[in-house]
Amino acid sequence: MSSELTPSQWSLLPDEPEEALAPDPVALATSAALRSRDGHFYELTGQVNEAGEPHGALAERWQRFFAAGGAAGWQELSAKALRVQRRVLEDGASYNVHSDGPPLPGEERAGSALARHWPLELLPMLIAPDEWRHIESGVLQRARLLDAVMADTYGERRLLQQGLLPASLVLAHPQYLREMHGTVPPGGVHLHMLAFDLTRCNDGHWWVVGQRTQAASGLGYVLENRLIIAQQFPEAFRQMAVQRLAATYRDFLRALQKLSPAGERSRVALLTPGPRNETYFEQAFLARYLGLTLVEGADLTVRADKVYLKTLAGLERVHVLLRRVDDTWLDPLELRPESMLGVPGLLQAARAGEVVVANMPGAGWLESPGLTAFWPAVAESLLGEPLQLPAIQSWWCGEESAWRALRPRLAEFIVVPTFSSGSTTRSFNPIVAAELDGDARRELAERIDAEPTAYTLQARVKPTKQPVWTRGALEPRVAVLRVFALTDGQGGWKVVPGGLTRVAPRRDPLADAWLSIQRGSLSADTWVMTDGEVDPTTLLAQPLLPADLRDVHWTVTSRAAENLFWLGRYTERAENSARLARTIIEASVMVQRGAMPPPMLPLLDTLARRHGLLAVDAPHAGDDPRGFERALLAALLPVSGVPSVGWNLRALQGCAQSLRERLSPETWRLIHETAAQFEQHLRAVLDRPGTATPVTDVLAVLARADTHLAAITGAQTDRMTRDDGWRLLSIGRQLERLSFHAEVLAEVFEQGLALTEDGFALLLGVFDSTITYRAQFQARREAAPLLHLLVHDTENPRSLGWVARTLRERFVKLARHDPGWAADIAADLPMPDAWPLDDLAAPGPALVERLRLAADQAGELSSLISQRYFAHVIGAEQRVWQ
Numbered sequence: 001m002s003s004e005l006t007p008s009q010w011s012l013l014p015d016e017p018e019e020a021l022a023p024d025p026v027a028l029a030t031s032a033a034l035r036s037r038d039g040h041f042y043e044l045t046g047q048v049n050e051a052g053e054p055h056g057a058l059a060e061r062w063q064r065f066f067a068a069g070g071a072a073g074w075q076e077l078s079a080k081a082l083r084v085q086r087r088v089l090e091d092g093a094s095y096n097v098h099s100d101g102p103p104l105p106g107e108e109r110a111g112s113a114l115a116r117h118w119p120l121e122l123l124p125m126l127i128a129p130d131e132w133r134h135i136e137s138g139v140l141q142r143a144r145l146l147d148a149v150m151a152d153t154y155g156e157r158r159l160l161q162q163g164l165l166p167a168s169l170v171l172a173h174p175q176y177l178r179e180m181h182g183t184v185p186p187g188g189v190h191l192h193m194l195a196f197d198l199t200r201c202n203d204g205h206w207w208v209v210g211q212r213t214q215a216a217s218g219l220g221y222v223l224e225n226r227l228i229i230a231q232q233f234p235e236a237f238r239q240m241a242v243q244r245l246a247a248t249y250r251d252f253l254r255a256l257q258k259l260s261p262a263g264e265r266s267r268v269a270l271l272t273p274g275p276r277n278e279t280y281f282e283q284a285f286l287a288r289y290l291g292l293t294l295v296e297g298a299d300l301t302v303r304a305d306k307v308y309l310k311t312l313a314g315l316e317r318v319h320v321l322l323r324r325v326d327d328t329w330l331d332p333l334e335l336r337p338e339s340m341l342g343v344p345g346l347l348q349a350a351r352a353g354e355v356v357v358a359n360m361p362g363a364g365w366l367e368s369p370g371l372t373a374f375w376p377a378v379a380e381s382l383l384g385e386p387l388q389l390p391a392i393q394s395w396w397c398g399e400e401s402a403w404r405a406l407r408p409r410l411a412e413f414i415v416v417p418t419f420s421s422g423s424t425t426r427s428f429n430p431i432v433a434a435e436l437d438g439d440a441r442r443e444l445a446e447r448i449d450a451e452p453t454a455y456t457l458q459a460r461v462k463p464t465k466q467p468v469w470t471r472g473a474l475e476p477r478v479a480v481l482r483v484f485a486l487t488d489g490q491g492g493w494k495v496v497p498g499g500l501t502r503v504a505p506r507r508d509p510l511a512d513a514w515l516s517i518q519r520g521s522l523s524a525d526t527w528v529m530t531d532g533e534v535d536p537t538t539l540l541a542q543p544l545l546p547a548d549l550r551d552v553h554w555t556v557t558s559r560a561a562e563n564l565f566w567l568g569r570y571t572e573r574a575e576n577s578a579r580l581a582r583t584i585i586e587a588s589v590m591v592q593r594g595a596m597p598p599p600m601l602p603l604l605d606t607l608a609r610r611h612g613l614l615a616v617d618a619p620h621a622g623d624d625p626r627g628f629e630r631a632l633l634a635a636l637l638p639v640s641g642v643p644s645v646g647w648n649l650r651a652l653q654g655c656a657q658s659l660r661e662r663l664s665p666e667t668w669r670l671i672h673e674t675a676a677q678f679e680q681h682l683r684a685v686l687d688r689p690g691t692a693t694p695v696t697d698v699l700a701v702l703a704r705a706d707t708h709l710a711a712i713t714g715a716q717t718d719r720m721t722r723d724d725g726w727r728l729l730s731i732g733r734q735l736e737r738l739s740f741h742a743e744v745l746a747e748v749f750e751q752g753l754a755l756t757e758d759g760f761a762l763l764l765g766v767f768d769s770t771i772t773y774r775a776q777f778q779a780r781r782e783a784a785p786l787l788h789l790l791v792h793d794t795e796n797p798r799s800l801g802w803v804a805r806t807l808r809e810r811f812v813k814l815a816r817h818d819p820g821w822a823a824d825i826a827a828d829l830p831m832p833d834a835w836p837l838d839d840l841a842a843p844g845p846a847l848v849e850r851l852r853l854a855a856d857q858a859g860e861l862s863s864l865i866s867q868r869y870f871a872h873v874i875g876a877e878q879r880v881w882q
Helices: 007-012 025-032 060-075 077-091 129-153 219-232 234-239 246-259 280-290 346-351 369-382 400-412 438-450 558-592 600-610 625-634 645-657 665-686 695-718 724-750 757-766 770-777 783-792 800-814 819-827 837-841 846-870
Strands: 125-127 193-200 206-212 268-271 293-295 300-303 306-311 314-318 320-323 356-358 394-396 413-417 455-459 465-470 473-487 493-495 500-503 522-524 526-528 879-881
Touching (some): 025 473, 060 077, 060 125, 060 234, 077 219, 125 129, 129 206, 129 473, 129 493, 206 473, 219 234, 219 522, 246 280, 246 320, 246 473, 246 493, 300 314, 300 346, 306 346, 306 558, 369 394, 369 455, 394 400, 400 413, 400 455, 465 500, 558 625, 558 645, 558 757, 558 846, 600 625, 600 724, 625 695, 645 695, 665 695, 695 724, 724 757, 724 783, 724 800, 724 846, 757 770, 770 783, 783 800, 783 837, 837 846
Parallel strands (some): 125 526, 268 320
Antiparallel strands (some): 193 206, 193 473, 306 314, 394 455, 465 473, 473 493, 473 500, 500 522
């Protein structure tokens, strides 16, 4: 008899206490929390750990956070952490270090990555509404103070005259710009964006650790962190009423436009140091989010005190520059003459009020920690009120009495640089004196004795600890919060309701409040809770209406256009050099083995030298065939300094690095891997022990690179929008192909080897047309069919006729805004498909002369394009946006 219950008996069973059996996520979090070091405030518990006291319970805000996700949310923390890392990789979020950038062609720099992935931690920093109001009020006060100090220091200088600020600390600072003295910026606003680094000390209050006043980084990373982390904890984000960020960003953009005479019609651009800068990702991300044009110094030009953006359509006026270039690099005319990051004449344009530069040049000196002790008195003088947020106590060693009194107690302090590094100063990382032994500490004291103004002492503090999810536990780590204040354009300020929290990379008991992403720290999202309404504003992309697209104006900057032009040229050049190198190496081996007549050697030598495959002092093929071959192989590596295959691949990689915002991740990865793998595999072959030259393996490496380059060409052809930037890329490719093929064809015919078996095969191989020729003309070795295929055939994408016609069509479309100029230029371009075939195939110099002329005309067109679209020295008065 079955013991299974019937449906009628189900109601007799007691209800199962499902909720009671489910694990309590708050209890799980409490049990997983590791104890924080005594004397530090721990955000997870909301209190300071005291020696001998039991571990505290979770703070109310953290209880709400873990309860919102329930037991399932707790159990998914490790999976969420993996999703965060995957999202970072998908977004391409990175933090570069200067030494990690791709080497320039010919440079040797092995073993360094291109970029470090953005180190985003899973758990956010949680800030309650009441403590945020205190932080916000204190930050607003300090923002007002710093702007007033800027106005006074570059104006009446009352603070210096009254001794409230030491002149030797202000005027001697390398980032105090005398060139800006007396300048009244638009709206009287000197500072537009400020960042303050805060930490909660063991008294439970937030203290100012430092401030960034010239080109503060982080606003883009704040957005990236929020977009990723909020998606991992949607219930907690909603239930805890976390304030959104978009309204503050929107108001900041409007404030910048308000300060410009052009108002809402102002063009706002973000001035970046370029892809090699460590925070380039966030600069590009912020520019896309705010709808700004991302520009480098080379994109801009100053004409009659006005700043213009160089674009393919002409010069477009720029009214506001949100800069991420430090002060001393902004203008090579008046500041550092070697700067490649700035814009000549920018300071004069700012002085004339023709451009709003945010922040105004000359604000870098405000970051000096040596000024910390002076701010309370300055605040009383300028604002008539005490500072609400205290700062970590500091003593400038340039004050003789302070240094003399504190020198015996050096072990109690952190030694920090008074000035940032510059042409007259040197910088160093903060030094925790207690970590030095006796001899090192005495040496440090002697260095301070020798140059006291360069050093500042800071009191050691015990920064707050933030929980980090690692290996199934909540581990306490030292944390610093960066908060941003943004101008409202009318003398007031707004604070971004969030921030960039930096977390120590390990559980370090000696860690102080000097945390740097560059030195390995992590990043965390910052959730500011509100007891009011959550702002619904969003700046994420909205659906476009037909009316939005009617008069849309897509800008292609001259810098992006030039890089696209050279991206096309280097792609084609790398492909041509790889194919030519294979052909010459194979032919050289055949000559040495007696399978090819020696008269081919002079041709091979000439082609290799003319197209950059050999060093100038390399042995000649006719004199030393083996030495010629060895030199040819050695030159393939990019470190050889010879513009052979490896050099061109690195140059291609450099162009792609400058176009990261325009290339798909797949295309960028393909270009990077092609260059890296070519060098890696070629080194492995050439460094192999033994005396025999590994020619076969080298040819295999070249063949693999040729295949990868074909894939890159396919991506450029099939996956890029056909805008003017792409047309320039295509024009660059066709110019390179026309010049290369015309010169090779001319050289082979000039040496009288075109109709020999080996010369014939060489031409078909270089033109990548062997299969096509055999399919059409079988084994005929005649001039007429050869020239028909390589010069006349407009259906063969390798023929000069097809290349020249395509080049002409794309150039005319590119230059459609000036059809008269375009028509004149196009009329001078070669038309190989119209050259009489009888004349070409007949004996005599006609063919070679036409080919040499075609190569020269390709070079002239390249120069004209550079002058017109990149340098703007032709048609410079064409201004399409005033």
